[in-house]
Amino acid sequence: QADIAMYQAKAAGRNNLRFFDPAMQASIIARTAMEQALHEALNAKQFRIFYQPQVDAEGRIYGAEALLRWEHPTQGMVSPASFIPLAEETGLILPLGHCVLENTCEQLVKWASLPGMAHLTIAVNVSIRQFRQDDFADQVLAILAKAGANPARLKLELTESILALDLQDIKSKMTRLKAQGVTFSLDDFGTGYSSLAYLKQLPLDQLKIDQSFVRDILNDVNDEAIAKMIIALAASMGLQVIAEGVETTLQKDKLLDLGCANYQGYLFSRPVAIDEFEALINSR
Numbered sequence: 001q002a003d004i005a006m007y008q009a010k011a012a013g014r015n016n017l018r019f020f021d022p023a024m025q026a027s028i029i030a031r032t033a034m035e036q037a038l039h040e041a042l043n044a045k046q047f048r049i050f051y052q053p054q055v056d057a058e059g060r061i062y063g064a065e066a067l068l069r070w071e072h073p074t075q076g077m078v079s080p081a082s083f084i085p086l087a088e089e090t091g092l093i094l095p096l097g098h099c100v101l102e103n104t105c106e107q108l109v110k111w112a113s114l115p116g117m118a119h120l121t122i123a124v125n126v127s128i129r130q131f132r133q134d135d136f137a138d139q140v141l142a143i144l145a146k147a148g149a150n151p152a153r154l155k156l157e158l159t160e161s162i163l164a165l166d167l168q169d170i171k172s173k174m175t176r177l178k179a180q181g182v183t184f185s186l187d188d189f190g191t192g193y194s195s196l197a198y199l200k201q202l203p204l205d206q207l208k209i210d211q212s213f214v215r216d217i218l219n220d221v222n223d224e225a226i227a228k229m230i231i232a233l234a235a236s237m238g239l240q241v242i243a244e245g246v247e248t249t250l251q252k253d254k255l256l257d258l259g260c261a262n263y264q265g266y267l268f269s270r271p272v273a274i275d276e277f278e279a280l281i282n283s284r
């Protein structure tokens with residue numbers, strides 16, 4: 001293989017740039033295949049939305065985060081961690097993200113007529129690539145209107161990466177959506193590099209403590225200090241705070257002690273298919 005690649009590179013001539021690193025060539029081929037597979041998956045409707053409960057201090061479910069899954073015909077459920085980055089790079093995240101918003105808004109409408117479900121909110125992850133589109137706010141409002149969903153039940157999760165965009169632009173998109181009732185959460189908070197001066201200018205509703213600080217919160221004084229700081233920051237900015245990745249009662253109790261009263265994590269439930277999520281609500 002290496003010989004062939006080297007031969008091809010030589011044959012192409014000294015002044016022509018060719019990939020002659022077989023490992024690099026293999027990874028490019030794999031990437032192209034993956035990109036192709038993602039396109040096919042979208043056409044074949046192989047993407048599913050799973051719902052992970054969000055609970056309050058009393059353990060009551062008040063909402064869910066929508067998490068994308070790829071139901072691969074041979075590999076089973078594929079985690080978004082393995083395809084979102086490529087979907088972002090290739091732009092496929094745009095139709096995919098649009099689909100997620102349409103689906104979740106339709107779900108909100110179904111719940112709206114059910115007494116035990118009408119109060120539920122859905123948090124949807126939005127990538128910077130989606131948010132960057134000039135007409136992002138209009139798209140979201142059009143999807144909400146088409147479905148007939150209450151914007152106040154939709155929460156959009158942004159990450160600190162959006163702070164790379166023009167601040168006025170971010171603010172105007174958020175403000176336009178907030179005027180209709182849409183709320184915003186800052187996901188994975190503490191892992192990016194937000195300038196607090198920027199942060200305070202964003203019309204946010206919630207900070208989400210990243211699971212990397214929750215994992216060792218009982219044993220690592222630095223993680224505890226960071227969680228504490230985020231909770232204090234949220235309180236002083238008048239924002240709600242939620243912790244992700246809560247797996248044990250001890251972690252939950254610790255967070256409650258520190259003043260965080262909203263949680264998401266395996267302690268309560270893994271992300272589950274819609275039927276299972278509804279069964280969870282109905283069983284309470």
Ligand code: C2E
Nearest residue numbers: 067068079080081100125126127245246247264265266271
């Ligand atoms: P995220 O938004 O920070 O979502 C939280 C991740 O933590 C999810 O991984 C969830 O399954 C996982 N998780 C929840 N509870 C626990 C727990 O107690 N312990 C541990 N160890 N993990 C827990 P998932 O579903 O694999 O999603 C990974 C990331 O993919 C998400 O991170 C989000 O950034 C991205 N993503 C998922 N769905 C979408 C989507 O529709 N659009 C976009 N743009 N990104 C998405």
Ligand code: MG
Nearest residue numbers: 065125157187
């Ligand atoms: Mg999220």
Ligand code: MG
Nearest residue numbers: 187188208244
């Ligand atoms: Mg997160």
Ligand code: MG
Nearest residue numbers: 187188210211
């Ligand atoms: Mg995360």
